[in-house]
Amino acid sequence: MNAEFIDALNQLEKEKGISKEVLIEAIEAALISGYKRNFHSAQNVRVDIDRDTGRVRVFARKTVVEEVTDPRLEISLEAATEINPSFELDDIVEIEVTPADFGRIAAQTAKQVVTQRIREAERSIIYEEFVDREADIVTGVVQRADSRHYYIDLGRVEALLPFAETMPGERFKHNDRVKAYITRVEKSTKGPQVFVSRTHPGLLKRLFELEVPEIYEGIVEIRSVAREAGHRSKIAVISRDEQVDPVGACVGHRGMRVQTVVNELRGEKIDIVRWSDEPVEFVSNALSPSKVVRVDIREAEKVAQVVVPDHQLSLAIGKEGQNARLAAKLTGWKIDIKSESESDPGPEKEEEEVFEEAATEEFPPDPDGTGADEGER
Structure with missing residues (x-):
């Protein structure tokens, strides 16, 4: 290898975003294995690549000992001090053992390592990009x-x-x-x-963010989404600015903004309602386009009992219960819908109840079941 190789690594670092230092360290590690495999060496070695010239050198690493038992791994103190008088026992001495034709092996190994690392780095970069x-x-x-x-x-x-x-x-x-x-x-x-x-509720939310600048800027916020993909969806929105109508912002001039989202979702119907932290108001809004007469909340059971006009019962429930089901998903409340006639007793029923109450007072229960009054008993 030479300086041109180092220049190529510098270019890779700029184009691919792969650190030159990381590549060189990977090549050095691969060359250690290549040296031991090709030269049948059991020595502890270190490979060094000059960061400027690309020159490759191999160093055998030996421990300084008093008595050498394995010359491949150890060196005597006497021999070590001949190299450098400052060496002491247990120090590591590095002796260059670069083979004459090691450059060819180094070039082949470097090419394989760089190719592999480029592939791995690109995969890692792509993964990090998309995981974010x-x-x-x-x-x-x-x-x-x-x-x-x-x-x-x-x-x-x-x-x-x-x-x-x-x-x-x-x-x-x-x-x-x-x-x-x-x-x-x-x-x-x-x-x-x-x-x-294409069916995830998040797609609907992101599409509105693309179409409605007020959502992107944080003025309008989508608080909740309920979706049955391809059929109907509901979103609940709120405005952080009192002067901005969140529903109107999402609908757009002449419905242009919401229509763009509808077109992208192949005609899926979308209801946009105002979010509220008051359950009664939120449940009423969520049942749009139906009108609501009354909402009774059972907090402990998380149940909302809703009364709607008789002629709007089917609209409130929706086809196969879809409107009520989406409203329940949107609000997080179980919704029980009844018409006014079902929830309020009519005049005849009220008269029957009054009659039953009067009869109970006039003819109290017979405790012994004989039908006799006190005088007879």
């Missing part, structure tokens, strides 16, 4: 598919989109561009594996 992007949104191009996954090209790595993480009826073709949400990043023998999803 977990719970983030990415855009890629569909490259291929197998029996279980779509493979999405993200530039430096290929992400896996499982079929189970696509929305109902969603199909992709080669070269389709797709936005997805990174659910996890794993290390593997073939490099980092990135898994993405």
Whole structure:
């Protein structure tokens, strides 16, 4: 090796971000094994690569002892002091033993080590880049598919989109561009594996962050998300600025902002509601677009009993219970919905209850079951 090799390592450090020192230390470690293997040596050796010239030298390391039992590992005190009078017992003496043709072995070994380390470093860099992007949104191009996954090209790595993480009826073709949400990043023998999803609630949240500047700037915050991918979603938002309407900010002028998100999610319906730390208000808002007459909270059971107008009962419950189910997910409360006629007793029922109460007072229970009054008894 020579100075050109050192220049190449410097260039690698700039282009790939791989430390030159780390590479040299790895080459030195590999050359120790190469020396012992090629020269059948059992000596303790150290390989040194000059950081400026690239010159490679091999040094045998021997311990200073009074009586030598293994000349490969030990040197007498007398012989050591001839090299340097300052040596004492138990010191380590290094003696250069560089073979004449060691340069060829060094060059081959260096090439293998550098190639391997570049591969490992690139994988590590990619892993660190994407592990920091977990719970983030990415855009890629569909490259291929197998029996279980779509493979999405993200530039430096290929992400896996499982079929189970696509929305109902969603199909992709080669070269389709797709936005997805990174659910996890794993290390593997073939490099980092990135898994993405189109059904995760986080995708909805990130899409709104991209479309609504107020969310990105922190003025409006998405507090809760409930999603049934491909069908319907609800998000609860709050504003840190009283002058900014959080729902209006997310809807946008003429609904442009929310429509962009809807289009990306292939027509998925999205309800945007105002978040509140008051359960009654939050549950009422969450059942939008239905109107709510009354909400009764049972705090201990985390149950909200909701009364809605008769003509809006089906709207509040939703198709196959979807609206009520999403509202429950959004708020964290179990929601029991009834119509006004179910929850409030009608006039006839009230009269029956009054009659039963009067009858109880007029004809008290017969304690002995004989039907006789006190005089007869």
